[in-house]
Amino acid sequence: MKSLLALCLLILSASLLVSSSPHLGKFGWKLHFKSNQGAPEEFKAHILPKPSDSAVDSDASAIKVNLEKSNGLFAFEETFLVDAGHIEHATFRLNFLTRIPVEKLNILIKQPSDSEFKKVEQVPIKSWFGMSTLSKIPSFTFEWEKPQNGQWALRIESETEPEKIPRVDIEGAHHPDIVLLLENDSPFKVMSHVQSYTFKQGQPVGLVARLYDERKYIQTLRTLKGLNDEASYDEVFAVTEAGESLPLPEAMIPSDGANGFDFEMDIVFPDGQEKKVKMVDEALARGENSPSGVYTATVKADQPGKYFAEVQLAATGPSREQLTRTTQHMFTVVSEEEDLSVVDGAFGEFDPEDKMVTIHIPLEAKVVTNIVGERLKAYAEVWGGNTPVAFASGMTVVSQQSDKFPGQDSVVLVSLKVHANWITRANIDSQNAEFTLRNVYVQDLSTSVPLASADKIRLNIHKNQRALLQIHSASNAFNGEITEEMKKGPRPVRYSKSQRQLFAGSNNGHKIVLSHGYCAAGIPFSTAKFENFAEFDDPNQNRNNDEFAQLLGAFGEQYDSFSLVAHSQGGIASLHLLAFYWSALDLNEEHGDNHRWIQAMGTPFQGTTLAGWGDTGKIIGVGCGSNDNLTPEGAKLWLTGIPMEARQHVYYYYTEYKPWSWCSLPANAVLSWPNDGTSESKRVPLAGGNKVLMKKGFCHTTDMKYPPQCKDEVNNEFMNKKAARK
Known part of the structure; x- marks a missing residue:
């Protein structure tokens, strides 16, 4: 009898699900979009970031090595510059990233005071480089304290033919035998960022770079924050926890005018073509007499796909020391088929039954047939006259318009929803107000690249619809409570609280779901301290945030409800799931400090510089391949679309090496410290989230200098205790 009743309930549930018209996801899970909305106080959090917000910096440079056969040996010889010698307590590190064991190499160095090469006798420090253990490149490092400044020479010899480092993502790309990372402990760093986020085929793409003195920059930030001269690096950069943009450092000016710095942009196109472009001083390019110290270069993005760009700097420092630096960037250019532009004249339709106003935003599409039916992300602020009402955002499916724009067959629509109570809350006269949409933008789903934007367009609402809105406002006086429907839209029946009670216990109960991150071989957490858990396992995969989130949501369907404890990108995917889709994650009965829906360990919510250098970059590119969502550029663009309502459910933890130490020496050469x-x-904090813990003496994953953060049993026990239980 019980099983028959359960079967009848499941059939009823299935019929109700059909009526809610979900969209079928990539992995077969039925996607129920949330209609994200929020108060005007949150508008600032959803402004598209400035390109400089995702700037990276470096005091290192990279050299790709190919050993050439000569006189019975495979050998390589090169000169390079060291400039850390005049800095107190400074060290120069020469990192070798290679599959060739150090024992099979003869490494010789000639310092500026040497007349001939000498064998390096010191014991190398062994480590590895990369973003996951699956794709790691073994490394070894030599160090010189108080090194001699000037030109050094390196000779590498091997008696056997070397194994090359494999390359993914770039067709016909160069496969190096060794990558050298030359790290100078120097305050003189290069900082660079993309010129704009207009990553569209046929448009210019490029980089902006400057050389700066980190000592002066830190002092500027201390003054800005009202900190004393003893304030630590951590304190100085903690400003990012509030989601604020840091000012850019003052650019150094060449002592001998425009000829002192030599900046180049080396860019690899999706087809493997490589091009070097000289970067020019922006001020001089504008015809000004004095240089700005800010350099730029662009190329035409004539191909869609992934681009890998590198800034290469050769410069003369303040003490006449010669220095070299490189930074790395990776971004995706969308095809002409996704080239959209916002058309003025959005229109709204009010449904008194669900109290939602559906806002249809018109877009001009170059190729209509290929864009209709595609899922995108959209955002808009709703205004009544000069009064801000609310924002509306979320997933949207591109649809064909019928009669609103006669004769304009290239116009398609994306739609968002806003609850009528926001209009009531703002005291808007619905019958007479001039409604507009401001800060409108549409983003690509997988990369978050902006496809179209507009500062302001009209929002037309028919007089009959306005009358219904006025009636709603008159009969539904706002009582001050911002309800769940005002923040997320109506719940689908499948995820309603009544459905949860109806099926409680028939669907495997509640679970704490443990999730790994990018390109992981398996679950990184030791499970001894977790109770009533399930393991989400999608090994050795490179997923964008949306794909990852769908898989988590589909996995959670087998339970009445679930909470998440996630590592690395798993924390980003967990937040993406909660922000954009209804799932069993929303069926947790309570939330708060002792009922945490999402707990994230070691998650770079603002991206990681390593994404431009390691697995996902131009220099190596092994393993699972590139992932836009993990770069500083991609992460910043993605984060713009995440509402504070979702962020507040995230509790994040992170770790660092012990003071004056490291987790991976070669990674330390390219990552910001600590x-x-x-x-x-500095890229972990989630504005609007809850910082729980920073613990020293643990590293991101296995085989680093300190134990992996997910094996910390004390913290695992704490996360288990704090996880939402039902």
């Missing part, structure tokens, strides 16, 4: 070997501490 870090966990993969995630930089």
Whole structure:
């Protein structure tokens, strides 16, 4: 009898699900979109970021090595510059990233005072470089304290033919035998960022770079924050926890005018073509007499796909020391088929039954047939006259318009929803107000690249619809409570609280779901301290945030409800799931400090510099391949679309190496300090989230200098205790 009743309830549930018209996801899970909305106080959090917000910096440079056969040996010889010698307590590190064991190499160095090469006798420090253990490249490092400044020479010899480092993502790309990372402990760093986020085929793409003195920059930030001269690096950069943008450092000016710095942009196109472009001083390019110290270069993005760009700097420092620096960037250019532009004249339709106003935003599409039916992300602020009402955002499916724009067959629509109570709350006269949409933008789903935007367009609402809105406002006086429907839209029946009670216990109960991150071989957490848990396992995969989130949601369907404890990108995917889709994650009965829906460990919510250098970058590119969502550029663009309502459910933890130490020496050469070997501490914070813990003496994953953060049994027990239980 019980099983028959359960069967009848499941059939009823299935019929109700059909009526809610979900969209079928990539992995077969039925997607129920949330209609994200919020108060005007949150508008600032959803402004598209400035390109400089995702700037990276470096005091290192990279050299790709190919050993050539000569006189019975495979050999390589090169000169390079060291400039850390005049800095107190400074060290120069020469990192070798290679599959060739150090024992099979003869490494010789000639310092500026040497007349001939000498064998390097010191014992190398062994480590590895990369974003996951699956794709790691073994490394070894030599160090010189108080090194001699000037030109050094390196000779590498091997008696056997070397194994090359494999390359993914770039067709016909160069496969190096060794990658050298030359790290100078120097305050003189290069900082660079993309010129704009207009990553569209046929448009210019490029980089902006400057050389700066980190000592002066830190002092500027201390003054800005009202900190004393003893304030630590952590304190100085903690400003990012509030989600604020840091000012850019003052650019150094060449002592001998425009000829002192030599900046180049080396860019690899999706088809493997490589091009070098000289970067020019922006001020001089504008015809000004004095240089600005800010350099730029662009190329035409004539191909869709992934681009890998590198800034290469050769410069003369203040003490006449010669220095070299490189930074790395990776971004995706969308095809002409996704080239959209916002058309003025959005229109709204009010449904008194669900109290939602559906806002249809018109877009001009170059190729209508290929864009209709595609899922995108959209955002808009709703205004009544000069009064801000609310924002509306979320997933949207591109639809064909019928009669609103006669004769304009290239116009398609994306739609968002806003609850009528927001209009009531703002005291808007619905019958007479001039409604507009401001800060409108549409983003690509997988990369978050902006496809179209507009500062302001009209929002037309028919007089009959306005009358219904006025009636709603008159009969539904706002009582001050911002309800769940006002923040997320109506719940689908499948995820209603009544459905949860109806099926309680018939669907495997509640679970704490443990999740790994990018390209992981398996669950990284030791499970001894977790109770009533399930393991989400999608090994050795490179997923964008949306794909990852769908898989988590589909996995959770087998339970009445679930909470998440996630590592690295798993924390980002968990937040993406909660922000955009209704799932069993929303069926947790309570939330708060002792009922945490999402707990994230070592998650770089603001991206990681390593994504431009390691697995996902131009220099190596092994393993699972590139992932836009993990770069500083991609992460910032993605985060713009995440509402505070979802962020508040995230509790994040991170770790660092012990003071004056490291987790991965080669990673330390390219990551901002401090870090966990993969995630930089300054890029972990989630504005609107809850910072729980920063613990020293643990690293991102296995085989680093300190134990992996997910094996910390004390913290695992704490996360288990705090996880939502039902």
